[in-house]
Amino acid sequence: MTTDNSIEVSGVQCQSCNGTVVAGDRFCGHCGKEVLSNPESPPVQSDVIQTLAPTLVYYFVTLVLLAAYKLTDIFPPGFKGLAIISGIDVIFVIAFWAFYFKELRHLFSLNGLRLGLMSLTIVCAAIAGIMVTGLANIIQFSIQDDVFYSTYLFEDTSTPFLWAVLFICVQPALFEEVTFRGFLFSNLSKVTSAGSAIYITGFIFGIIHLAVISMLWLVPLGLIFAFMRMKYNTLWYGIAAHFTYNFVITLIDFWA
């Protein structure tokens, strides 16, 4: 398990002293230096809280904003308040996105996307949306009230369905994925394994919605999206799944 950075070659020279090392050697027998496959990247040791500062700052600024929106009447009611809070969040995410632009660019690549897998993702997300709505109905519970957006917020707009799709489906799917599976995942990966980055982003994705009951499905969804980001190295499956899931819930809410 610790052999990943020792090289698998025979009769090569030590990078430090040019002495001969053989396959399987972890250290040079002549100078005692470690035999590394990539001596260019020594592990960087820096303070973990400092490294995680962007994650902590993003999380708590957003948390305070959402708590102010949800728990106080600082923001105007109805569509106007929702538009203001969404606007602030979008600006905030774009600022972080710009900061991490180079690091995240490869996650937006369309190369290697598989149509079959994408279709399967969308179908599964649609089924998940239907199942969660069904479950919520059984326990007499409104998802839209528990989370931020309620479709009635759009009733006084000219085209309620269109605005609802924009604010409930498009904006969260894109910006929450860029945030949680984009720069937060990236930032956490600097100090921990991809495995724990999945768990941490999955949990905080569930928590920040400030919806106790909805955490039951938000945390698993966050874990699945994060897992797909790690496995396929792209945000597109997560964005598609997130959009489909929210879209199905919105559709049922308008239709039923």
Place this chain on the structure above:
Amino acid sequence: MFMEFLPESGALSPDVSCENCTTQNPGNRKFCSQCSFPIGGTDDEQRSFRLLVSSRKRLLGDANDKIKGAKTAIYILAGIFFVFGGIAGLVNDDVPTLVVNLCLCILFLIFAAWSTKNPFGAILTAFMVYLTVQVVNAFVDPVSIFSGLIIKIFVIAAFIKGIRSAQEGQGYLKELEKLKAVPVDNG
């Protein structure tokens, strides 16, 4: 770039067994190829290798103590949520508060269990959930910021120490594994 080295003469001198990790090394080697123990070094060099190992073991032990401290804080919080929820539900008939606090209690018990397997992930997540609860409480009831301030400071300090130690501990453990100074479960 050209440094001189005598041709390998492993066949002439007998193999030497490393006293740190028992690997057989060719007799002309100064260091063990698996753990870097100075097999052909002076007593002083060998002593400083052992000193390095014991200092790393001590640091790892200190880190594990701080991780334990954070784990204790997680258990204490689970207890506080349980008691608080119980009082709200049984005494004040406040069912929503009861449900929220019981959920938080269960969540923190999950974090405590998870911290055995992945201290960094569990303590960091618990820390963020804890601060989330504090922010929400502050909005719902601003006076609550000052209640139990000493416990809050103790808990936050335990979390931050735990997060640092969990991450540093991973580094010490890796280093000790490299030096073959810990029992490594199958490679």
